Amino acid sequence: MTRPLRLRPERFGAIVSLQDPPALVSVDRVLARRLGVDPGGLWEQRSDGVDVDPLSAPTEVHLAVTERCGQGCPGCYADASPDGDEPSFSALVAQLERLAELGVFSVTFGGGEASLRADVFALAERARALGLVPTVTTSGAGVSAGRASRFRVFAQVNVSWDGPKPGLATVRTHESAAIAELAMARLRAAGVRFGVNFVLTRTSFAGLEELAKAAEVAGAVELQLLRLVPGGRGSAMWQSQRLRSAQVDRLGPALMKLVETRELSVRVNCAMLPLLSSAGLAPDELRRFGVLGCEAGRSLMTVDVHGRVSPCSYSHRGGQLLSVDAWSVDEALRAHRAHALSPPEPCASCDLRRACRGGCRVVARHATGDFDGLDPECPRVREFSSAQAPKESTSPSSASTM
Template structure:
């Protein structure tokens, strides 16, 4: 008798695919910013402009998609700005599908109309990821600074739900909306949609620190993680499950994420970067040679991170949520340890020790053992 086939979950498939691509240094995932134009004016946005001047034309974007396919890219996330401020967005998405890409659409959903919802369903995206900024009109529009945007958001989500396209709703948590995270989670899950959140608020890519006034304190980050994740927050090894943060490998290398391993980002002007929020190194070349240079940039940074680099010997390493992007946006250097993240890691380590089973705790005078694999 033939044994039943054991199907792996979608999450397991993607994790396995990304791990293999990272080992072989194949750029299977790309974030393609098709515009910086946006109809909202969110207080925390790391994009310093909402204008769409001199951006790539349709034919230039389709040429980039051709080049991404040539270097082995499999998944493309289309983001902005707000992608639906581009009149040619469906032409771009349809072309991406003809190239065989798994298409992810990132949007605030406020510009979704019945016609656009129909066209999105016809494209059959892998996923549509929508941002939510609050569970009430008052809070949502305090963040977006656009009257009426909350109702447009609700309408857009409803139109997409009616067409049963795959949805994910994400909440950037900040001082203005932290009091509504449980309410937002209940709202989204009541729609039958997966809810995720992230407490990372970054400086703007032009160096402005203005968005940081809306960043949560380390105490609030820990509290919200505990409220939303509950007992699932802690792993058996005493580490943490961090929403939206980079994994920390045992080597303590500078780049711990997929940047330069299996992913890249492209700006609306055709420059290739490590990720959307890390506008460096800004190569104009987007082909196999350009990807090789990006890999070399990451490898060089890992091999010689700089004089301020102390991560491998830091006792807080396993609990740290800082990545090179955070340091670069705040200081212009990739390796600098930032006080906010050090304080957060200290608090997290303390909480871990309080909840960790006694038999798993290190002996007095010793440090926690390093992880044997990325979390």
């Protein structure tokens, strides 16, 4: 193992942050002790294993640094607008200090359009000085020719792009594509490594291969595919733009084809795993796509522009104010943890449960009205629900408008 950058004691042992390759690794108590970890009183408690023990703090936090954005994208998960709230520099530095105190490893700046803040690089530098690894997701709006090289302060820059094909933009506006393309050209010219975020919808699905090729040509090193999740303005289009069942069934082979034919690395986001449950991919193969299921409340937390915590960027807002206790006492974070540990059937007996953690809670709540409901887009859930449904009627969660 290369020299650890940071070590954080946990009940099972420790989480180790490595520099080369950049990675977070969980180690047991024996190895943690050899690495010099001081567990305090943590190891006096019994460990139920790395997948089950609650973590002492999130490893990653999404920090909303603004609610402002002028692009008006119809699928914006944050419902950002030009006159949204924006915390001061000092308020955000205070949040970063709290996150460092908690032992968080990485912080993703989001919004709104984070890159439009004049002080976004100073914030990222402050995060680094506190031992946090900063990353950013951007529409490209703040990537001017003069600023492009300054994005090197971020460990990862992801540009949101609906792809080059006119007519396939659903989540963003048509104008957004040109902004993203210009930003990618500027980042590339400035030698900044970047990836592309692409939301899969029933319209954009047809452009997946072309998008991957175009992203590679544009110089992206990574393609991250995001599931359409009903948050913010995206809630209004979720029903009409979520993938059709037939597209969900084609997703696994489509991903494998991309991996085999493209140079750039292909990853999928937290909410995508349930959609791959019928693809016949073993957990090891899923790891190839960086697939981890719902990490909300497990290793992920969001802080909004008012300093309130929530499980993820798509979930409800207005939880506890960020503090050293918020991670363990916030009700929504606790509910996510509890659901993942003990989901209902068919998740309870699913081979992928440990990775998937019982499906996306935001989709489940939106589709079924029940936070603990099933994620209706998972093929395994679909099959289970239709087997359970009375022959003459169809249950709400399996109603096929897909």
